[in-house]
Amino acid sequence: MSQGHTRGAVKPATPPFxxxxxxxxALKPVRPVVLQPIFDAMLKMIRRRHPDILERMADYGDRAxxxxxxxxxxxxxxxPDPEQPRLTVLREVDPGSVTAxxxxxxxxxxALAEGKVDGDALFFSRRLVIEGDTEVVVALRNAIDGAxxxxxDDISAELGPLARPFRAAAGAAAGLIGRMRDDFETLRSALxxxxxxxxxxxxxxxxxxxxxxxxxxxxxxxxxxx
Amino acid sequence: xATVSSTPIRPELVCPAGTPAALKSAVDAGADxxxxxxxxxxxxxxxxxxxxxxxxxxxxxxxxxxxxxxVLVAINTFPRAGRADLWHQAVADAAGLKADAAILADIGxxxxxxxxxxxxxxxxxxxxxxxxxxxxxxxxxRYGIKRVVLPRVLTVQEIAAVSARVQPVETEVFVxxxxxxxAEGRCALSSYATGQSPNVNGVxxxxxxxxxxxxxxxxxxxxGGFTINKFGPNEPAGYPTLCKGRFIAADKASYLFEEPTxxxxxxxxxxxxxxxxxxxxxEGRQRGRxxxxxxxxAFRQGVxxxxxxxxxxxxxxxxxxxxxxxxxxxxxxxWR
Numbered sequence: 001m002s003q004g005h006t007r008g009a010v011k012p013a014t015p016p017f018x019x020x021x022x023x024x025x026a027l028k029p030v031r032p033v034v035l036q037p038i039f040d041a042m043l044k045m046i047r048r049r050h051p052d053i054l055e056r057m058a059d060y061g062d063r064a065x066x067x068x069x070x071x072x073x074x075x076x077x078x079x080p081d082p083e084q085p086r087l088t089v090l091r092e093v094d095p096g097s098v099t100a101x102x103x104x105x106x107x108x109x110x111a112l113a114e115g116k117v118d119g120d121a122l123f124f125s126r127r128l129v130i131e132g133d134t135e136v137v138v139a140l141r142n143a144i145d146g147a148x149x150x151x152x153d154d155i156s157a158e159l160g161p162l163a164r165p166f167r168a169a170a171g172a173a174a175g176l177i178g179r180m181r182d183d184f185e186t187l188r189s190a191l192x193x194x195x196x197x198x199x200x201x202x203x204x205x206x207x208x209x210x211x212x213x214x215x216x217x218x219x220x221x222x223x224x225x226x
Numbered sequence: 227x228a229t230v231s232s233t234p235i236r237p238e239l240v241c242p243a244g245t246p247a248a249l250k251s252a253v254d255a256g257a258d259x260x261x262x263x264x265x266x267x268x269x270x271x272x273x274x275x276x277x278x279x280x281x282x283x284x285x286x287x288x289x290x291x292x293x294x295x296x297v298l299v300a301i302n303t304f305p306r307a308g309r310a311d312l313w314h315q316a317v318a319d320a321a322g323l324k325a326d327a328a329i330l331a332d333i334g335x336x337x338x339x340x341x342x343x344x345x346x347x348x349x350x351x352x353x354x355x356x357x358x359x360x361x362x363x364x365x366x367x368r369y370g371i372k373r374v375v376l377p378r379v380l381t382v383q384e385i386a387a388v389s390a391r392v393q394p395v396e397t398e399v400f401v402x403x404x405x406x407x408x409a410e411g412r413c414a415l416s417s418y419a420t421g422q423s424p425n426v427n428g429v430x431x432x433x434x435x436x437x438x439x440x441x442x443x444x445x446x447x448x449x450g451g452f453t454i455n456k457f458g459p460n461e462p463a464g465y466p467t468l469c470k471g472r473f474i475a476a477d478k479a480s481y482l483f484e485e486p487t488x489x490x491x492x493x494x495x496x497x498x499x500x501x502x503x504x505x506x507x508x509e510g511r512q513r514g515r516x517x518x519x520x521x522x523x524a525f526r527q528g529v530x531x532x533x534x535x536x537x538x539x540x541x542x543x544x545x546x547x548x549x550x551x552x553x554x555x556x557x558x559x560x561w562r
Contacts, residue, residue, distance in 0.1 A: 056275045057275065059274070060274070112514075115247060115251070115514055115515040115516055116516055117514070117516050118513055118514040118516040118517035118520075118546050119514050120465075120512070120513055120514070120517070120546075120548075121516075121517065121545055121546040121547075123463060124462050124463050124464065124486075124547075124548055124549060124550065125462060125463075125545070125550065126445070126457070126459075126460065126461075126462070126463060129440050129445075130438055131438065131439075131440065133434075134433040134434070134436040134437065134438065134466075135274050135432070135433040135434040135436075136274070137433075138273060138274045138275065138433040139274035139275035139433075140275065141275070141514070142244060142245065142273065142274065142275030142276045142512075143275040145245060145247065145248070145514040145515055146244070146245025146246060146247050146248065146275070146276075147245075147247060148246070148247035148250070148515075
């Protein structure tokens with residue numbers, strides 16, 4: 001999917017085949033400015049409920065970070081100035097205008113924000129791609145992880161009497177997305193099954209050839225006829 | 227599968243927390259103790275956005291104590307000449323906030339803490355590299371050290387011998403997490419490449435000196451301008467430390483010091499319990515609360531099973547290990 005990113009020579013994380021990827025395609029015609037009020041509200045909520053995030057980021061207030069959900073056609077620009085923080089949704093960002101960029105699928109970025117997955121583990125497994133200033137990325141990761149964010153709890157707390165229906169709707173949506181994800185995985189497996197079969201066969205053939213080459217080399221070293 | 231038949235000491239599970247949320251995760255997952263650091267260079271995980279201010283520590287101690295867990299404060303770097311006040315203040319605050327112990331490495335700071343805060347329980351950090359009974363007894367007799375965190379260079383048999391000879395000093399060993407290949411507290415690799423030392427500034431391979439470059443061929447990691455590793459497109463990566471760099475020698479790129487691998491002793495917990503160890507330490511104050519919860523739960527189950535003489539749980543921790551690999555390290559010295 002060709003999305004809006006801080007693309008340079010960098011190869012961002014590959015988007016998984018998921019419901020979010022389809023949502024991203026559907027959202028492509030939507031102008032980022034239409035989504036901006038959601039991010040304004042989100043920032044307001046974060047400042048109110050988790051002021052420690054910006055406090056931990058105080059030394060990095062002038063370093064803009066681009067958060068790139070690779071399965072959506074938008075990027076999010078975070079300017080963590082403790083006095084005037086900004087969270088802006090954009091189609092793309094000029095790589096030179098940010099100090100760092102974090103690329104990853106939306107679901108993984110949310111799980112990371114909620115402390116459900118470990119950032120180092122995602123990096124080790126190469127599912128999270130970082131470019132630019134590593135220091136501000138580490139600070140942001142630690143600040144968010146340390147805040148104990150729970151999106152459903154946080155949003156519910158802002159909704160007053162609507163909290164209960166919101167929780168019910170969020171639970172239903174989570175269940176639906178989970179089922180869709182399973183279906184997508186089944187579909188993905190079915191689509192790539194012939195290719196996987198070919199790759200497995202090639203892998204076995206390569207392993208066989210490697211064994212033969214080793215044997216030939218050994219024979220040659222002993223002065224035998226290869 | 228190994229089990230324990232008779233084990234008099236139930237080891238404490240000492241778990242890492244870099245943030246208040248991680249402290250809660252550790253306590254909720256079954257930690258007996260949580261170790262933390264202040265947000266400055268007095269501890270060996272002085273990373274951006276990490277650690278506790280005084281108010282957070284007070285709240286963290288209250289949370290842990292209400293649930294029967296202890297909080298240990300790591301003040302385990304070496305004070306810089308002319309700046310000892312920062313370290314002295316850290317010790318005073320740990321004592322004032324009623325931390326259950328301070329984990330110290332520098333002999334001058336230990337003397338200061340022992341003299342000025344006689345009620346503060348002192349543990350000897352792994353950074354002090356005390357690995358034999360004479361050294362440990364010196365710290366205990368002279369400065370009242372109650373527990374020593376043993377360097378990750380001893381076999382299980384050596385740990386058993388040391389533990390028996392230093393009683394009543396308690397021994398604590400690492401059971402999971404990142405490994406250092408150098409003599410603890412004596413590594414100069416990071417300061418060579420970046421000017422910042424883990425022993426003094428509390429940061430190994432500071433993030434400000436790390437750069438990653440991703441290309442179609444994979445990822446290149448640089449530290450202080452030196453290229454220290456390249457990983458293929460799907461190859462698991464590790465921390466950007468020089469000790470885990472891959473270098474070319476005789477035309478072959480390989481790990482000269484150590485591969486990106488995590489220590490995991492889940493399978494040998496009964497042996498460590500039999501060795502008379504008092505506390506099991508999990509490394510990783512720099513890791514997120516998901517790591518803390520997963521590892522603490524696994525080792526809580528492991529220790530409980532071992533103590534009950536039950537088969538050890540088979541818990542896969544591959545997904546959170548460095549480089550996707552695990553080792554029992556020096557405990558078994560399987561490479562010999």
